[in-house]
Amino acid sequence: MQSGDSLPELAPGDLPRQFTSRAALQQHLQQLFPSASGALSPIVGGWAAAQERLAAVDPGAYGRSRNHLAGAVTHLSPYIRHGVLGLAAVRDAVLGRITRRPEGEKLVNELGWRDYWQRLWGQLGDGIWDDQEPLKTGHPASSYASELPADIAGGSTGLACMDAFAAELRATGWLHNHARMWLAAYVVHWRRVRWQAGARWFLQHLLDGDPASNNLSWQWVASSFSHKPYLFNRANLERFGAGHHCQGCPAARRCPFDASYEALEQRLFAVTPTPRRR
Amino acid sequence: MTAAPMTATPMNSPILWIHGAALGPANPALVAWPGRPAVFVFDDALIAGSALSLKRLGFLYECLLELPVTIRRGDVASEVLAFAARHQADGVVTTAAVDPRFRQLGQAIAARVPLTVLPVEPFVAPEAGGPQPGDLGRFSRYWRRAEPLVWQRFKG
Numbered sequence: 001m002q003s004g005d006s007l008p009e010l011a012p013g014d015l016p017r018q019f020t021s022r023a024a025l026q027q028h029l030q031q032l033f034p035s036a037s038g039a040l041s042p043i044v045g046g047w048a049a050a051q052e053r054l055a056a057v058d059p060g061a062y063g064r065s066r067n068h069l070a071g072a073v074t075h076l077s078p079y080i081r082h083g084v085l086g087l088a089a090v091r092d093a094v095l096g097r098i099t100r101r102p103e104g105e106k107l108v109n110e111l112g113w114r115d116y117w118q119r120l121w122g123q124l125g126d127g128i129w130d131d132q133e134p135l136k137t138g139h140p141a142s143s144y145a146s147e148l149p150a151d152i153a154g155g156s157t158g159l160a161c162m163d164a165f166a167a168e169l170r171a172t173g174w175l176h177n178h179a180r181m182w183l184a185a186y187v188v189h190w191r192r193v194r195w196q197a198g199a200r201w202f203l204q205h206l207l208d209g210d211p212a213s214n215n216l217s218w219q220w221v222a223s224s225f226s227h228k229p230y231l232f233n234r235a236n237l238e239r240f241g242a243g244h245h246c247q248g249c250p251a252a253r254r255c256p257f258d259a260s261y262e263a264l265e266q267r268l269f270a271v272t273p274t275p276r277r278r
Numbered sequence: 279m280t281a282a283p284m285t286a287t288p289m290n291s292p293i294l295w296i297h298g299a300a301l302g303p304a305n306p307a308l309v310a311w312p313g314r315p316a317v318f319v320f321d322d323a324l325i326a327g328s329a330l331s332l333k334r335l336g337f338l339y340e341c342l343l344e345l346p347v348t349i350r351r352g353d354v355a356s357e358v359l360a361f362a363a364r365h366q367a368d369g370v371v372t373t374a375a376v377d378p379r380f381r382q383l384g385q386a387i388a389a390r391v392p393l394t395v396l397p398v399e400p401f402v403a404p405e406a407g408g409p410q411p412g413d414l415g416r417f418s419r420y421w422r423r424a425e426p427l428v429w430q431r432f433k434g
């Protein structure tokens with residue numbers, strides 16, 4: 001599986017560097033870390049895989065379609081998170097691929113979010129685990145459950161969309177940004193669970209799991225790092241491509257997301273802020 | 279992304295400490311010291327404490343298999359120090375990371391051997407007019423300052 005030229009020699013306690021297959025690597029890891037759950041992701045680590053992803057980036061298509069689950073998002077996040085690709089190198093690759101500035105504006109802006117969260121982490125340190133501001137939901141922080149309910153992580157809520165997102169998270173370690181937002185909003189607002197419990201769950205699984213981008217995004221959804229809580233409804237979910245889950249959803253007729261924003265605000269919050277929509 | 283080198287002690291035969299925020303061939307430590315022994319340590323305390331799933335560890339492992347690095351597990355600072363002793367190194371070179379855990383580990387290592395922390399190329403060049411620590415209240419404010427500097431590089 002690996003380059004042969006200058007492999008370090010193995011001393012006692014050094015972990016092996018040669019495997020006949022991914023299955024062999026997985027077996028090795030299972031023996032090495034018996035408490036680590038699950039299997040390998042279909043997403044392959046390493047620079048070669050990152051280069052393939054980078055070559056496929058289409059900034060213009062990204063700008064037009066990124067909010068859709070099937071949109072032309074880059075899937076670069078695990079490689080950026082672990083420094084396989086530097087953020088500056090990705091920036092330069094994007095700038096080098098476009099001829100007009102508007103083609104690249106959306107993607108460069110999203111790269112900026114990563115830099116922004118990293119800078120905040122540098123400032124806040126482990127404080128990113130604390131509420132940055134009071135919640136704007138009208139509910140006291142103490143009314144949120146501190147543990148993630150088992151049906152959410154287990155993908156057995158009976159809501160086809162949320163269960164599919166949880167299964168994808170567990171199997172691949174990657175979710176589209178919109179799926180992350182919907183899942184987080186469901187956990188925090190519909191199930192009234194502290195965002196920290198959801199954030200810890202995501203970090204167990206996300207290959208791009210990064211306490212800064214993750215926790216601060218959870219806080220943005222929860223409203224401890226934003227002016228308003230983030231909400232979605234069924235129409236929003238259907239519009240951006242998760243509607244196919246509704247067909248055959250056991251809860252389709254009593255869908256908790258099938259309402260106007262105004263009705264959801266009344267139902268979910270103790271005040272009536274106007275939630276942000278994306 | 280952060281901080282200038284922690285120490286500037288001249289070194290002749292350091293080992294390189296590769297960590298999970300810099301797993302590419304452009305890692306400045308690997309570029310500055312080609313051929314020097316390099317080590318990555320799976321952080322047992324972090325893995326257990328965060329209950330990391332196997333796929334996360336597998337992703338890291340696959341990244342490491344493409345780098346000239348010795349892979350170990352255990353207590354990170356002790357493993358790095360033991361690796362330095364094994365190679366009779368006169369210091370440790372690594373790459374900056376934002377994670378506060380990196381800073382703690384770096385301090386534990388620097389208490390015993392000279393440690394040099396190399397900077398990573400920043401996303402926004404640290405120029406006059408760029409984002410300041412006081413600009414991080416909301417993304418929009420940060421971006422107003424960062425965006426023009428990022429686009430200065432576009433030669434369209």
Ligand SMILES: Cc1cc2nc3c(=O)[nH]c(=O)nc-3n(C[C@H](O)[C@H](O)[C@H](O)COP(=O)(O)OP(=O)(O)OC[C@H]3O[C@@H](n4cnc5c(N)ncnc54)[C@H](O)[C@@H]3O)c2cc1C
Pocket residue numbers: 066072073074075076077078080081110111113114117175176177178180181184202206208209210211213214215217218221
């Ligand atoms: C609840 C929640 C948790 C999240 N947790 C993480 C996390 O742990 N790690 C992580 O990298 N991102 C996280 N994100 C941000 C975002 O969802 C992912 O970065 C993105 O979906 C990754 O897919 P991509 O590489 O195809 O992104 P693209 O849309 O193609 O974007 C390109 C790159 O820009 C950066 N980026 C894009 N959007 C964001 C964003 N909103 N915040 C920060 N960086 C961004 C990423 O590095 C990404 O790889 C989270 C978002 C939410 C709502």
